[in-house]
Amino acid sequence: MPTTESATAPAVARLQQVRGGQEALVRRLTLFAPVVLVLFVVAAYYAAPGLGLRGPALLVTVSTALFVVAVLGRNATTARSPAHLGFVGVLVATSVALMCVQPAGPGPAGMLLAVLCVARLLPVRVGVPVLVVGFVGLEVFETVTGQQYVTILVLGSLAALYGLMYLAHRLVAANRQAERLLAELHESRLAQAQAAGLAERQRLAREMHDVLAHSLSGLMLQLEGARMLVEGDPADPRLRATVERAHHLCRTGLDEARRAIGTLRDDDLPGPERLPALAEAFGRDHGVACDYVETGTPQELGSQARLAVYRVAQEALTNVARHAAPDRVEMRLDWTGRGRVRLTVEDVGSGNAGGSGAAGGGGYGLTGMRERAELLGGTLDAGPTGHGFRVTLEVPVGAEVAA
Known part of the structure; x- marks a missing residue:
């Protein structure tokens, strides 16, 4: 039977590998997320500055606000690390900034919302083509309206943002995998402890049976012989020898029982x-x-x-x-x-x-x-x-x- 440490070593190794991947993702997010989101706000401002508090812009502002509330509500209950909370905080701050510089119409805030939803809801093999099609359409539109210099800045920021969301998604998946591995590790150690307890009880049963059965069976035979001698002739000289043998069996049986207790500690094994x-x-x-x-x-x-x-x-x-x-x-x-x-x-x-x-x-x-x-x-x-x-x-x- 393997020991607890050897049985759980694969799970521990997998957990350490997952934790290492998490730390690498956290370093990347911490380094790039604030820079990318600040650039996105700047690009949105120079694209078409203005407050989104009336007309079609108000709809985008309200939608962005609802999205911010949803993100806060979800992550308040599911966040598992300071890095996760920090990234959500930067995202929320960026959304608030976009509401303040929101241009008329579904501008950068709407694109931000679209990128975040695509990155969160769709797998990479589907999300990337969807965003590429959207970016191409936006490029065509901006080419017609003559604002290509703004489009390049906005599209670059959105692409970088999607990459960050992909890293964030991997971080969340790594957290979940780590939780599963921890649960498996706990169950494995619990099963090992239960198996060890059962094996120890079986060992105790074997030891005590072997010791007591050997001593008591011999004692029973000697006492039965003594009883027969007493019934036949109480003065029979063999009676004393039989009783002495019974006494010897009792003494050796007690010694064996003591040695059996020591056996449980692997001391002086016969x-x-x-x-x-x-x-x-x-x-x-x-x-x-x-x-x-x-x-x-x-x-x-x-x-x-x-x-x-x-x-x-x-x-x-x-x-x-x-x-x-x-x-x-x-x-x-x-x-x-x-x-x-x-x-x-x-x-x-x-x-x-x-x-x-x-x-x-x-x-x-x-x-x-x-x-x-x-x-x-x-x-x-x-x-x-x-x-x-x-x-x-x-x-x-x-x-x-x-x-």
């Missing part, structure tokens, strides 16, 4: 080096010989691979004690030399299909062993052999469970 002692303790506590054999050259195991080998061996022996009555148990650890380690636990002579692989009443035995193997990229096979039951675990040497 591993293959404890398998001989585990086999010896099983033979001593259950009266069944457990032969341990190790072949190959030992290798350094990852912390979770170490733990898996030990816990699977422990759980397999627990199930032998619960569900089988074997003549002996064989435990074998093979260092294959192919970057993997194989553990085999087999009860011999029980003739019981339950044996070392049977799950306990809660169903966590075999399931828990298989989960451990799969989390490490390994395998677990369990099944009857005709004269008993065999559990085989194989995991990569360096396997770890990602946090």
Whole structure:
């Protein structure tokens, strides 16, 4: 399972790229927008100075005022940055200036309104041809009326204004994309946190099951033996030995539980080096010989691979004690030399299909062993052999469970 940082790295990289593009656009708008709009006002004034407060000019003045109000109302609720607000402020100031120098008729203020609407509502591949057609028509009109010198200045300003509006549109789109990426990043981190919590709960369940099941099952068998001895002959000398074994199981079980708590912090993880002692303790506590054999050259195991080998061996022996009555148990650890380690636990002579692989009443035995193997990229096979039951675990040497 990847870590939170690695899983969200692509989203973070995309967000940084978008933010970089935004900063570049802001620099361009900050540099060119005031200059272009001031030139446009100057061009409008020299084209036909006069106040647009009567006649046809009043209609253009009112239309421009309504447009200014609409721009202010929309951007007051959608603006996301000081640069955006600054650009809108410059645009509004220019519109007010145009109303003061508005010539009679639909002059520069009307053209400003048209350019802004085209840039905002139409994609580039449509807006550019529309404006080119409009500019050509205006050029023809001004040629007929003999005012070409004004037309050149006005058209140049309008073209530059359209370019600025295109940059502003890209800035808004970049803001929206950044917001989407932030939302994706938040959802990804939330999902990672939930997955990590679930994995930790499953790990806790496996650890506590393996520790408690092993200790309590042995304790139960010893106490059952003590009960039978008391019923048969309270003076039987074997009674004391049975009680002492039960006491020993309680003490070792408590030690195992404490070590399991430390395991959650990866402190002093049990591993293959404890398998001989585990086999010896099983033979001593259950009266069944457990032969341990190790072949190959030992290798350094990852912390979770170490733990898996030990816990699977422990759980397999627990199930032998619960569900089988074997003549002996064989435990074998093979260092294959192919970057993997194989553990085999087999009860011999029980003739019981339950044996070392049977799950306990809660169903966590075999399931828990298989989960451990799969989390490490390994395998677990369990099944009857005709004269008993065999559990085989194989995991990569360096396997770890990602946090």
